[in-house]
Amino acid sequence: MALERLFRRRRAQGEARDIPELWVKCPKCDAQIYKKDLETNLHVCPKCAHHLRLPADKRIEMLADAASFEQITGLKPTDPLGFVDTEPYSRRLERYKKEAGRPDAIVGGRCSIGGVESVLLVMDYAFAGGSMGSVVGEEITRGIELAAEENRAVVIVSVSGGARMQEAALSLMQMAKTTLALDRLWAKRLPYVSILTDPTTGGVTASFAALADVILAEPGALIGFAGPRVIKQTIRQDLPEGFQRSEFLLKHGMVDQVIDRRKLKETVTQILKLLHPRTVNHAR
Amino acid sequence: MPNESEKPIEELEAKIAELEGFAASSGVDLSDELQVLRERLVQLKSKTFLSRWERVQLARAPGRPTTLDVIEGIMTEFVELYGDRTFGEDPAVVGGLARFEGSSVVVVGHQKGRDTKENIRRNFAMPHPEGYRKAMRLMDLADRFGRPFIAFIDTPGAYPGISAEERGQAWVIAQSIQRMARLRVPAVAIILGEGGSGGALAIGVGNRVLILENAWYSVISPESCAAILWRDAKEAAKAAEALKLSAPDLLSLGIVDRIIPEPSGGAHRNPAATLAHIKQALAATLSELSSLSPEELFEDRYHRFRGLGRYES
Numbered sequence: 065m066a067l068e069r070l071f072r073r074r075r076a077q078g079e080a081r082d083i084p085e086l087w088v089k090c091p092k093c094d095a096q097i098y099k100k101d102l103e104t105n106l107h108v109c110p111k112c113a114h115h116l117r118l119p120a121d122k123r124i125e126m127l128a129d130a131a132s133f134e135q136i137t138g139l140k141p142t143d144p145l146g147f148v149d150t151e152p153y154s155r156r157l158e159r160y161k162k163e164a165g166r167p168d169a170i171v172g173g174r175c176s177i178g179g180v181e182s183v184l185l186v187m188d189y190a191f192a193g194g195s196m197g198s199v200v201g202e203e204i205t206r207g208i209e210l211a212a213e214e215n216r217a218v219v220i221v222s223v224s225g226g227a228r229m230q231e232a233a234l235s236l237m238q239m240a241k242t243t244l245a246l247d248r249l250w251a252k253r254l255p256y257v258s259i260l261t262d263p264t265t266g267g268v269t270a271s272f273a274a275l276a277d278v279i280l281a282e283p284g285a286l287i288g289f290a291g292p293r294v295i296k297q298t299i300r301q302d303l304p305e306g307f308q309r310s311e312f313l314l315k316h317g318m319v320d321q322v323i324d325r326r327k328l329k330e331t332v333t334q335i336l337k338l339l340h341p342r343t344v345n346h347a348r
Numbered sequence: 349m350p351n352e353s354e355k356p357i358e359e360l361e362a363k364i365a366e367l368e369g370f371a372a373s374s375g376v377d378l379s380d381e382l383q384v385l386r387e388r389l390v391q392l393k394s395k396t397f398l399s400r401w402e403r404v405q406l407a408r409a410p411g412r413p414t415t416l417d418v419i420e421g422i423m424t425e426f427v428e429l430y431g432d433r434t435f436g437e438d439p440a441v442v443g444g445l446a447r448f449e450g451s452s453v454v455v456v457g458h459q460k461g462r463d464t465k466e467n468i469r470r471n472f473a474m475p476h477p478e479g480y481r482k483a484m485r486l487m488d489l490a491d492r493f494g495r496p497f498i499a500f501i502d503t504p505g506a507y508p509g510i511s512a513e514e515r516g517q518a519w520v521i522a523q524s525i526q527r528m529a530r531l532r533v534p535a536v537a538i539i540l541g542e543g544g545s546g547g548a549l550a551i552g553v554g555n556r557v558l559i560l561e562n563a564w565y566s567v568i569s570p571e572s573c574a575a576i577l578w579r580d581a582k583e584a585a586k587a588a589e590a591l592k593l594s595a596p597d598l599l600s601l602g603i604v605d606r607i608i609p610e611p612s613g614g615a616h617r618n619p620a621a622t623l624a625h626i627k628q629a630l631a632a633t634l635s636e637l638s639s640l641s642p643e644e645l646f647e648d649r650y651h652r653f654r655g656l657g658r659y660e661s
Contacts, residue, residue, distance in 0.1 A: 144601070144658035145592045149577035198657035205654070227545075227567045229577060232591040233603045236567040237656040239546060240553050243525045244650050267567070269518035270546045275526060289518035289546070290508030294572070298508050308513055318516050 090114055106325045115282050115325055117262065120171050120188040123221055127329055128175035128184055135173040136183075136210065141199045145232055153230040156192070164191035168199035169224070172207050177219060178333025180340050183211040186221045187268070195228035196268050201238025204272055205245040208256075212248040217336045218256040222273040225291075226266020239271035246275055255339035257332055260287050260310070260319065274318075278335050280328070281310035281319045357612070360389050379632060386609050390561050390596060398562070400594045401585035404570060406562040407541045411616035413623060415442055415457030415500040418540065421623040422630070423448045423455070432481035435515065439470045440507070441479030443486045448498070449631050454490035456483045456551055457500030460541070474507035475547060480520040483551050484527045494642075496534040496634055499551040504569055506547030521550045528553040529649055532642035536633050538626065539563045539604070555640075555649050556633045557603070559595045560622070561610040565603065566593035602656060606633065 087096050092114035102109070106126060107116040118126070124133055147153040161167055169192055172185035185207045187194045204220065211218045227235035249256055258276030260269075262285035270289055273279075281287060288308040296303055306312050310322045323331050364385050371378040398406075406412075419426050423446040431437045443456035458475065461467030483499075490497040506517055528535060528551060537554035543565030552565075559565060568576075570588040575581040598604040608629045611618035640648060 138661075140660040142658050142660055145590070147590050149587075149590060198659045202657050202659055229568055229573055229591070231658075232566045232568075232593065233598060234601060234657055236545060236549055236565075237603060237653060239522075239549055240525055240529065240653045241656060243522060244529045244553075244653055246526070247530065247650070266518075267546055270521040271525065272522075274516075274519045274522040288513050289506065289521065290513065295508045295510065295513070299510065303510065307510065316514050316516065318519055 088116075091116070108325050113283070113324070115262065115284060117189060117223070118325070119190065120166075120186045123186045124171065124173075124175075124184060126325075127177055127219065127221070127332065128173075129177060129179065133173050133175040133184070135171065136207065137170055137172045137185075137203045138167065139199045139202055140167045141197055141231075143230070144198070144234060145230070147230040147232070149230075156230070160191045164188055166191060168197070168203075169194045170200045170203045172203060174210075174214075174216065177217070177336060178329065180217050180333065180336040181215070182217040182219055182336065183207045184219050184221075187223045189223045192228060194222075194224035194268075195226060195235075196224060196238050197228035197231040197235050198238065200228075201235070201241050204238075204242045208242070208245040208249055208272075211254060212252050215252065215254060215341075217254055217340050218249060219259065219332060219336075220256070220272065220276070221259045221261060222264040222268050223261045224264055224266070224268040226268055236267065239267045242272040243275060246272060253341055255336055257335055259328070259332070261285050263287070265289065265291055277339060279319045280321050280323050280331065281313060282325055282328075283310055283322055285310045287313055287319075357389065357392055360385065360392060361612070364389065383606075387599075387607065389609060390607050399585070399589070400564075400592070400597075401570065401588040403562040403594050404564050404584075404588050406610075406614035406616075407560075407564050409614055409616045411619070412541055413615055413619045413626075414462060415459050415502060415540065417462075417619065418500055418538075418623060418626055419446060419455055419457070421619075422627040423453070425452075426455075429486065430482075432478040433485060434478070434481055436478045438476050438479035438482060440473050440475040440503070441482050443482060445489075445495075448496075448634075449627075451496070451634075453496045453498050454486050454493075455498045455500070456486045457540075458503035458548075458551075460502055471507060473503045473542075474505060475503065476507050476509075476512045477515040477517055477520040480506075480524040480550050484520075484524050487524075487527050487531060490533050490535075491531055494533055496536070496637075497528075497531055498630065499528075499535070499537045499554065501537055501539040501543050501548045501552055501565075502541040502563075503544050503547050504542050505544035506550070518546075521546045524550040525553055529653070530646065531649070532646055534634060534637035534640070534645055535649065536630060536637075538608070538630065539565050542569075544569055553649065553653065555637055555645060555652065556605045558606045558608055558629055558633060559598060559604045560608050560615060560626070561595050562614055563595060564588075564593040565598055566591045 090109040093112035095111040143154045260281040426446040428444040442459040458473040460473040535554045537552045539559040570584040573587040574583040615622040
């Protein structure tokens with residue numbers, strides 16, 4: 065009897081979770097926002113303009129021209145080291161896949177952005193905190209190579225805790241691999257715009273994300289090499305207000321602009337059109 | 349006093365020494381045979397007694413040859429060059445011009461202190477952005493004068509501090525990776541002790557990457573990995589095993605190309621023998637690369653790194 069009750073209770077909880085939440089609380093100003101309003105406002109708080117995390121699919125919807133996106137990613141991760149910490153990596157991968165609804169922390173494809181033929185690559189924080197292992201490194205590399213081959217611009221939206229520990233040195237090598245691929249793009253003089261969103265740290269910042277022709281950051285995003293917790297442990301003192309946020313990086317000369325998400329597509333389009341060799345002839 | 353488990357190792361070491369002597373006196377090229385025997389020796393040693401965590405301890409042992417010890421030990425005419433021409437001089441990274449086996453080369457490396465005072469001055473070989481900009485300046489020099497570029501890796505990682513972040517630590521690491529990838533001269537990276545993450549890779553984009561037998565190379569130190577995944581830095585030994593950060597692991601993954609043997613008990617037990625092994629391995633590697641043209645060297649490096657990663661389609 066007790067067992068039956070237990071199962072009944074679990075089912076009831078599961079059903080409750082299926083009912084969509086209608087209201088979302090802004091983590092910055094605590095305002096209650098109607099979910100539909102938040103979505104139409106690109107997940108930017110209508111009250112305080114705080115940028116909430118935007119799901120990868122929404123990001124594509126927002127940047128790619130309508131119906132132009134054609135997915136090119138889909139590689140699956142393996143467990144090359146047989147990594148086990150408190151849980152085997154292979155089991156974590158299964159869970160991440162369910163949570164994110166894709167095989168790894170990236171989705172990308174061919175598309176046009178404001179009419180400019182591009183390859184758009186978007187990292188997905190929902191999968192293992194957007195960490196970069198072999199799959200992310202390979203997809204970024206292939207995307208860049210494809211762009212070079214087909215004379216497309218490249219736009220990469222980063223959101224990542226850094227290189228993925230469970231693939232250890234293989235993850236580290238993705239930093240070199242993605243960086244090397246960019247040379248193929250440079251050789252063809254095709255533009256690459258890197259968009260840094262909250263958070264972008266570690267091996268992702270220290271490779272392809274920092275090497276773009278133009279680097280844009282969303283307001284208030286945490287961006288850096290070492291994470292704030294590690295720095296705090298190392299230097300044993302409190303970190304200054306706003307440290308490692310987009311505005312801090314702008315002040316220190318590391319990014320070109322801090323840009324409101326609601327103006328992002330317009331700005332990216334403008335930059336691509338100004339730089340892309342195919343558009344030169346149209347300029348007057 | 350050698351125990352039973354060390355006996356086959358001693359026998360193999362004796363055999364290698366004998367063959368080396370024969371090769372030297374007769375002029376017969378036995379390098380392939382010797383390489384096979386040396387790799388077997390490394391495997392034998394790793395199976396016999398050293399865990400990955402024990403190797404990490406050896407990689408950090410006081411008295412282990414540092415970058416300057418190696419440069420001074422296997423090269424001549426070393427002229428150290430200081431500064432990044434932009435902001436300052438970072439003593440965690442050393443470099444300059446030198447002569448190796450008759451040819452002039454450009455060298456750079458992370459520099460640990462040989463005592464506590466020097467370690468503090470050199471920030472325990474954890475570079476700031478200036479250090480990587482110095483390395484890039486030396487890469488420019490190597491390219492301009494067509495000299496081989498030799499990098500020695502020995503860092504726990506790039507420095508995680510406020511000033512380093514303010515001056516773009518991530519940016520300079522990315523730039524250094526890119527700059528080294530673009531070299532049109534032979535580039536060899538040798539991991540001497542610790543290969544800590546992006547701070548190591550920044551000068552690790554060689555046509556060939558060599559590693560000392562007990563050195564480690566990974567995406568994170570075992571302590572930091574343990575602190576994150578086990579929520580306890582004391583589980584570092586477990587993290588070291590899971591990360592597969594040892595030289596034989598890295599060789600089987602294709603991340604390094606050659607293991608440089610260390611004397612029994614680690615490099616610090618017999619630095620002179622260690623330096624001799626490094627010299628021999630570096631000479632052999634440079635001679636392998638000597639027939640490649642500048643463009644071939646660039647493409648060779650591109651393809652070396654392009655192939656790294658494991659995934660399913």
